[in-house]
Amino acid sequence: MMNQDTKVNSLDAKLSMAHIYVAFIALVLGGTAGLLQTLVRSGQFILPAGIGYYQLLTVHGVLLGLVLTTFFIIGFLFAGLSKTSGTLSNRIRFYGWVGFWLMTFGTALTASAILTGKASVLYTFYAPLMAHPTFYIGLALVVVGSWVSGFAMFIHFAKWKKLNPGQASPLLSYMAIATMILWLIATLGVAATVLIQYIPWSLGLVDTIDVLISRTLFWYFGHPLVYFWLLPAYMAWYVIIPKIIGGKIFSDSLARLSFVLFLLFSIPVGFHHQLTEPGIAPSWKYLQVVLTFLVIIPSLMTAFSMFATFEMYGRSKGATGLFGWFRKLPWGDARFFAPFMGMLIFIPAGAGGIINASHQLNQVVHNTIWVTGHFHLTVATTVLLTFFGIAYWLIPHLTGRIMTKAMNKLAIVQTIVWVIGMTFMSSAMHFAGLLGAPRRSAFSTYGDSAQALEWIPYQIAQAIGGTILFIGIILIIVIVANLAFFAPKGETEFPIGEVEEAAEKTPMILENWKLWVGIIIALILVAYTVPFIEMIQHAPPGSKGFSNLL
Template sequence: MLKEQANIKVDRRDGKLINANITLKQKAEEKVDRRDSKLAMAHFYMAFIALALGGLAGLLQVLVRSGKFVLPAGIGYYQILTVHGVLLGLVLTIFFIIGFMVSSVSRTSGTFTSRQRTFGWIGYWLKIIGTIIAAVMILLNEATVLFTFYAPLQAHFLFYLGLTLVIVGTWFDSAMLYMKYGQWKKANPGQPSPLLTFMTVITFIMWDVATIGVATTVLFQLLPWSLGIIDTINIGVSRTLFWYFGHPLVYFWLLPAYMAWYVIIPKIIGGKIFSDALARMSFILLLLFSIPVGFHHQLMEPGIDPAWKFLQVVLTFLVVIPSMMTAFSLFATFESFGRSKGAKGLFGWVKKLPWGDARFTIPFIGMLAFIPGGAGGIVNASHQMNQVVHNTIWITGHFHLTAATTVVLTFFGIAYWLIPHLTGRVFTKKLNKIAMIQGITWTIGMTFMSGAMHAAGLLGAPRRSAFSEYGGAAQAAEWIPYQIAQAVGGSILFLSIILMLYIFVNLAFFAPKGEQEFPVGEVAEHAEKTPMVFDNWKLWLGITAALILFAYTLPFIDLIQNAPPGAKGYKFW
């Protein structure tokens, strides 16, 4: 017996070697594979180019609205408005989100196969080609159709072709992510999928279902119309198809921020995820309630029965449920962490949070901005109050508070640690200080600009306008102070963009070499077990399809059958 024990005993030095090998293996599994990192970084390079150019266009806009600046070289105001909206609302967000999703799935579900990665690169180059084609048309003033690009404004057919390539490119990206998810599920039967991977799948299901609407109007209405194949189109159908996509687009921006809040932030502060099941349920509900609600963007439009508008407003307000669940889960995580550090009293835990860490503080400011942003969303989706603000710059202020503050600040917080993780560099203390300045500067600039937009909107200042076209001494006296405030805010924001570009370039190329953690939170010990029903896609996709058909089938039939004279012009519409 003693001899047998001696034979199986591991030498102390060999034990250290085994432990070292296990540690190295764990570190390798926690790091995104170099080949996947290359694909993710390709997306981030494009995202930050879009931030630079779109930010410059935004600065020029607010300077023009101040009445103190005239655009040079015959550049039109609506031309730079289109550049700003498309680059920041579509290009920046799409490329950043896909870079983040690729990294998240690779980190939590394992390295992509060569075949899966090929789908990703095809999607990337389709998006690049489409973006370049659309951008050239905008710069040539052949596609000055604003961010929403819906009829009766018409662009060159190449603009619509470029947008189509971008959308098809994202479908290749989603195919890559779905294949990896399926591969993980096959290798781990009966196990709930990694939380970040699950959230990625939900986000892209929502995106793919939503883009069916915009792809349909572009391919079967706008593209044939711009080519002269058809003379007229049904504008009501076109706008409805756009907003079938347009509202989920807002959640396509927001869900990656939720991913960081639920999974990344707990690890950064040293705490744990309050509840895996609660996080999954909130994402399921956001999928169900984000798509069949586009009519609340069309409350002022004719041709849609008020009863259907009312139904979709009710569905819109149901989004409050997962939003409240998210707020509860996040602040439960923060409080649990604070209590574990000895915090006392009702708000003693607040002092224990790592306020000097930009990876936490800047996204946290974004969380707080979502409170007034959500309140503004309630105004926009309420029929009577929407009549007051619908075509005013209040709406623009709302988007700058939600997408450009809540979402973008969270994206900045992600970039601080993700870029160096992918490039093998370190987010240094010096860069952390600059990031704090950058994020706070952004917050100050957006407070000026978004606040002024909300105030001017309540006074009737129109959106999508340089204001100067409306004239009138009384209007000028009311609006000019707010226009100047917007110019001040926009200037501060542009300084923040310069700082962010400095941080990005350093993290991509010049920061010290090293290992930067990809923080993925662990679930708290007291959390309930995650039910497998969340991975039952037949159930959730079936409910999603039923809600969409219920909310849109009869209104679409009505829009097509009762189109005004001269609005049809195409046999399918």
């Protein structure tokens, strides 16, 4: 059994912290761009110095949706593997640093293209919008760097398996590997479209690209990206939170099964983002919508497991009645409070996701700012609040410091500020979306129609929410800087929960990654092979489908 007192090796800690530093720098820059966006949409603010609205929109989406999340997740996973599967070898650590610098250099290239006004192509970079080649080359380097880190994790995990034959792997390590398997399979799509289509096109080597194929490859990646964001949050919910509250993990096998199901059902479902697009047969869209809805199953399993953990803990402390356990939870501990608020907000976020994936209901909200509001509930609230909660113990553990009571109180305030700000902004986005307000649009493009005038109060509410959220960003940066550089020296626990004694033994079939990856590949082939063949067969000659969607 793993020694709970084991500290993450100092060299491994430096690797993890390097990723975390980049993540929070991206939060500041991307958050600033987000604030300016909401001010512009309010109609009360004009951008200075020739800054373009869509330039800001691209900065915001790329830095927060891709850079912040990817760097933080990889830093967290390296720390988790070092803690639960043993100190990283020099070779694994070297590959980790290679991955880090490739990602960082790629981020710098992409950011330079955006900031110089050569890549205002939005977060989704759909053709026919074309960016400077450095934008696409930078994105490719970020993906390749993450692959290097991912394969380093796989090698480290395989070494543990070899040294411990027939044993169930540590739960946190198992989840880390599942997360990176998801990422590597999903990013094959965006890597393919960037390397094969966008880079040659932007360099002038080809005149046209097939837009439908480029969008399909992007959304093959774009939907599982959401679960790449969510799975590390689930790792904290399943494994870390029970230890923080003083309880036990409800079920090891249920946790592993939920991660396997997320892998199976989150990748071959990109068509539900393309329900309004021509060129894809309705039957294939229907199949992928069905697979999309199946992901609700592991989501409900996670909710059941977490609230079972909370209730068992509360009962052990003498709670009675239906919800008596609720009062026994450690509300004054920011390590618990921030992720718990993320869990609660995931309830309406999940409901919105069901609407987005439903063919008929999607017609009402498609390409409206409702969709943006949904993303802000999922990644910008559920995921980010959980990441903040992780940072409150992970950073001091890695830097050899402790979180003081003052910083804990400030973290509680930060969580409340974030929830209030997001309530204003996301609610306004959802309501404006129901009134038809488009996403990806500045206020100046709305005109003065009666419908556009209906949207103005909601745009102002978004600006209020964005301002409050920016205050939340300032607070989290103060806390992170304190925990990294100024907090008192000391020992902070890396909390790893223990499984409830009465839980069923974990079936070893859940450890059979060859089986699960094989099933994933089979599902992808079923969902995409025929549609891709049809896209290629029916592409107009010469134009390769480009003119169809101009």
